[in-house]
Amino acid sequence: MANITLEQARQIIDAAIKKSESLGVKMNIAVVDSGTNLVAFNKMDDAWLGSIDISQKKARTARYFNMDTGIIGSLSQPGGSLYNIEHSNGGLITFPGGVVIKNRAGEIIGAIGVSGSTVEDDHAVADAGAGAIL
Amino acid sequence: MANITLEQARQIIDAAIKKSESLGVKMNIAVVDSGTNLVAFNKMDDAWLGSIDISQKKARTARYFNMDTGIIGSLSQPGGSLYNIEHSNGGLITFPGGVVIKNRAGEIIGAIGVSGSTVEDDHAVADAGAGAIL
Amino acid sequence: MANITLEQARQIIDAAIKKSESLGVKMNIAVVDSGTNLVAFNKMDDAWLGSIDISQKKARTARYFNMDTGIIGSLSQPGGSLYNIEHSNGGLITFPGGVVIKNRAGEIIGAIGVSGSTVEDDHAVADAGAGAIL
């Protein structure tokens, strides 16, 4: 199983911070490995305190199911096939901002979770981070 | 109280894996006894990590109420009579994939929970597993 | 990062059950992967219900620190350097019965946790299980 290194995780966080600054937003950014264990985390100054946990849950949620968190959220709505899946795994976050991280070979090596702004911004920053090692 | 044996639980898991392979899916499969205690669990290689917990919660949920998890889910929707029942028992999972296991005498001896694909596949594999001891 | 397969985990559990039978004891046996995620679990008939959780915590504890759980326990006694480490990671179990699993190349690929008898028996069964794939 391929796994992310700290060097890669730091590179990803730096790219995510750069993207956040370009958007003028304050983010919490978490990177987990392929086993969903935390590898690196940064909270930008004045970013929401409640997003510290959310960013980590988004990262884990993305890796738990190998898909963007927003996709899971679209299936967990009332009437949806995965309604209330959020009660599993000690709490999932299923709105956008969690994205898997792949290496150049296309293997999943971890995931990034971003929280601190609109879900559109959160996803854009996560995407910029995940893309930084390709 | 009739109760499942390890031998039966392993037979059920093997049948569930066989069904999963025929469907081309990677599943997490949990079997609990009549007291909702875990008896056996298998995670197929590359199955979703988030489904380890979900499969166990599905098995317990099915035995908690002696019905398929999907039926409970149909009653826990907004406006439904069991709205947000998922908050009980340390977290329930109420979409399909959890099925009670009965012996030949029709007594409930445990339950199986399956997670790793669509809820239709999850339920089909759980059903194949539960049927293996009849 | 090398990681255990389900086939290896099942082989390990079978060896652990065989050892348990030779000792005349009833065990709960859990195998986790290199990321501490559960891969396989078996509860022998009439094994202690309280050991379902303990066996899983032993397996995770061994992998968390890459050592036998009993070694950690010898350091976590009153006055010891790791006193009350058990309060971390959602609860550790630090008496014997948790052992890391290595592949033939000597890489850690997971861990086994056994609970259901004396700690001497628990450790002996865990050791027999971990040794089965070498």
Add this chain to the structure above:
Amino acid sequence: MANITLEQARQIIDAAIKKSESLGVKMNIAVVDSGTNLVAFNKMDDAWLGSIDISQKKARTARYFNMDTGIIGSLSQPGGSLYNIEHSNGGLITFPGGVVIKNRAGEIIGAIGVSGSTVEDDHAVADAGAGAIL
């Protein structure tokens, strides 16, 4: 309230990693702010997985009581005045490796927690980190 910035937290983590490398150890390093909220975290490659949580608990424990974690541990032994204080706050870690961080004016602005080696090494690395902004 004086509070640590992300820039300071990153500086502290880099100093802690440098010290770890000079000691030949693999550490998990967490920095919390004056409100005990996580600001930055780094897990060095191959550092213990169980120390991800411990390093964060050490940092919070140090800031909870504004003292080195080892001092609290000396008071929480059997018969001591703070016996079993570890049960509070979602779990404390009270052996060495958590140290408060002060600014040049002597105000506490956060805390660092380090875990991954002996408690002596853990404390030395935490100390090196905390001293980096003075």
